[in-house]
Amino acid sequence: MQNLKIILNTNLKKKPDATTKLGFGKKFTDHMFTMIYKEGKGWHNAQIQPYSHIAFDPATTIFHYAQGIFEGLKAYKNEKDEILLFRPEENFKRLNASARRMCIPEIDEKFALQALSKLLEIEKDWIPTAEGTSLYIRPSIIATNVALGVHPSIEYLFFIILSPVGSYYKKGLAPIKLLVEDFYVRAAVGGTGAVKCIGNYGASLKVAENAIQHGCDQVLWLDANEHKYLEEVGSMNIFVVIDDTVITPALTGSILPGITRKSCIELLRASGYRVEERDISIEEVIDAQETGSLTEMFGSGTAAVVSPVGSFQYKYKEYTIGNGCMGQVAQFLYSVLTGMQYGKIEDKFNWSYNVTKKAKQEI
Ligand code: COI
Secondary structure, three states: OOOOEEOOOOOOOOOOOOOOOOOOOOOOOOEEEEEEEEOOOEEEEEEEEEOOOOOOOOOEHHHHHOOEEEOOEEEEEOOOOOEEEEOHHHHHHHHHHHHHHOOOOOOOHHHHHHHHHHHHHHOHHHOOOOOOOEEEEEEEEEEOOEOOOOOOOOEEEEEEEEEEEOOOOOOOOOOEEEEEEOOOOOOOOOOOOOOOEHHHHHOOHHHHHHHHHOOOOEEEEEOOOOOOEEEEEOOEEEEEEEOOEEEEOOOOOOOOOOHHHHHHHHHHHHOOOEEEEOOOEHHHHHHHHHHOOEEEEEEEEOOOEEEEEEEEEEOOEEEEOOOOOOOHHHHHHHHHHHHHHOOOOOOOOOOEEEHHHHHHHHO
C-alpha cells in the first residue's frame, strides 16, 4: 500500500446513542482521511488524522467555481462484529468518472479503498448497529488552488469523513410524496447530471424548498428538453411498477448512475422480474395510475436505500399510488439489499466487502 500516515486523536468524542434518532449527517467521528494533490507532484501526503476544521484562503477555487465532487457509501457491522461495505469499488470508480468530467486528477481507487478500510478499522466503534442505522461515508475532492481565474485548479484536497446515521427521511420508511417539477430542470444531456459534482446539489435546493412548501418531501425531476420524461428524485433514482414490469429511466447522460439503482436492477432481473430501462413519460405514469396499472413507485439511493413513494403531485393535482403504502417490489428490494448490507443473508452476487476479513488476509 502507498504510504499512509496515521495520527491518532487523543481527545475522543462521546459517541451518540444509536438507539435514539441519529438523523442524517449530523454527527461526525473522531478521525478523517486526507490526501493532497499538487501539479507536478501528484497525490501525496495520505494520512488519517483527527477530525478537524479545514481553513482555506477566501480566493480558493472551490468557493468560487464549485470544482468539487463527492461520493456516498455506508459501512455496516455484521453479527460477528465485522465491518462490511457494499460494492465500494463502484463508488471509487464513479468518483473517478466524476473527476474526469470536472477536470480533477483521478485517484488510485485501490489505495482509496485501502485507506478507507484503515479509517473504518480505527472508527469501528462508531458504526451503529440498531436497525436502519449505519456509518455513512463521504469521500470528497475539492479544488484548493488560490486563484480567481476560471480554469482547473492545480491543487486538490481529497478527504473522507464518517457520520453515524439513521434513515435519510425523517419519516423513516413511510412513503414519501413527490412534486413533479415541470419548470425547473436538474440537468441536461451534456451537462453534469451523470456525475456527482457539488454544483448539482446546490442548484437543486430552491426547487426542493418549493416542493416542501407544496407539502411534498422531494422533487421528481423531468427531462430538460421536453419536461416530459422522468429523470430522478432529489437524492435518489426513480422506479415505477406498471403491469408487473419494473421501469426506470435509462441512463441517457443526465441521470446519476446510482449504485443502488444498478443493484436493484440486477437483483430484480436475477429474481425473475421484468425490468425495463427506458424513457418513461409523466403522461404514461398518470395514464397507468388512472387505469389502475401503476402499482408502485419508489426511489433508490445509498442514503435513502429503497424508499417508497406513496403519492405525487403534478400540475396541482394529487395522485395516490396503490393504497399509498410500501409496495411488494420495494419491500422485496429493501429486505434483500439491507439483508446483504448487514450480512444477514447470503451474498450471492459477491457485493459485500468484508473490511475486517480483508485486513486479516493482508497481515
Ligand atoms: C447518497 O445517497 O449517498 C447521496 O449522495 C445522496 C445525497 C445524500 C446527496
